Amino acid sequence: MGGTIDIKSEENKGTEIIVRLCQRIAEAPEKSEEQKTISCSPELFAGKRVLLVEDNSMNREIATAILEEAGFKVDTAENGAIAVEKVTYYPEGFYDVILIDIQMPVMDGYTATRKIRSLENKAIAKIPIIAVSANAFDEDRQTSLEAGMNGHLAKPIVVDELLEVLGGILE
Template sequence: MNGILGFTLEIPMELDPNPPAASEQREETLTLNGLHILLVEDNDLNLEIAQYLLAHAGASVDTAHNGKAAVKKFLEAPVGYYDIILMDVMMPEMNGLEATQAIRSSWHPQAASVPIIAMTANAFSEDIRRSKEAGMNAHLAKPIDEKRLIHVILHFTRQKQ
């Protein structure tokens, strides 16, 4: 017998008849490395969660708690500093729509080109229309899905990567 023992083990398992496509598998490795994002959110918990998700994906994140502070940060930033702005709509002092209009009509060289994405619980067609009219490039409904958020950011910043 030479001291060798062998055996066969059968483990029943079900195979997924619809395995994820290669593009879905790659989704897990999408990163925001090298991107600088201005995150504008008045709710501390929402801000903390979004900031964590973005930083975890590799982005550098600056924050503002209202539209007025966001406009100030954007105008004080050098050209090319912010790759994208994620903007809550309902905020005190200056809401996201007003802040977007202020950015778009400003003297800043990136005023017309910086992507601004609405992040809001208001997801009716009228809300989406108003955000686009204010100058926002896209509209994400809360609660924010991490993969969707990253895909939208990459869509609007892909030429920089």
């Protein structure tokens, strides 16, 4: 392979082996045009408001940082009951999308989604809701859709996947 191997050894001290190989550094793979558009278009999400419903404070911090870096204004809720309160408190159009965990204390994501979908104000009831859950089997995705959610993302969050889903919903 055009390299060298040097070996130095001293009794009772040890052995040093140096292997030198000349290799080219691989270039980073090209992103598809769609990924470039999503990843590099902060104006797509600028000023959009997301309600992030997550009971785990570390997950909330990470997701908030990701969303804010993408241009979102982020509001948070620690459980589904608080999310329903916030959605009904603010005027229609205040939130553009809701990202909601499934398993939470007080009120889970499925129940919160059903309550939001049954609100009298139909504009608020139609806010796009996306599940963000560690449960990522097909049956979990199906249950999310049956509860009235518009999508289902698996944890841990894959940034490009999150932005792609949000971009598809908000365009």
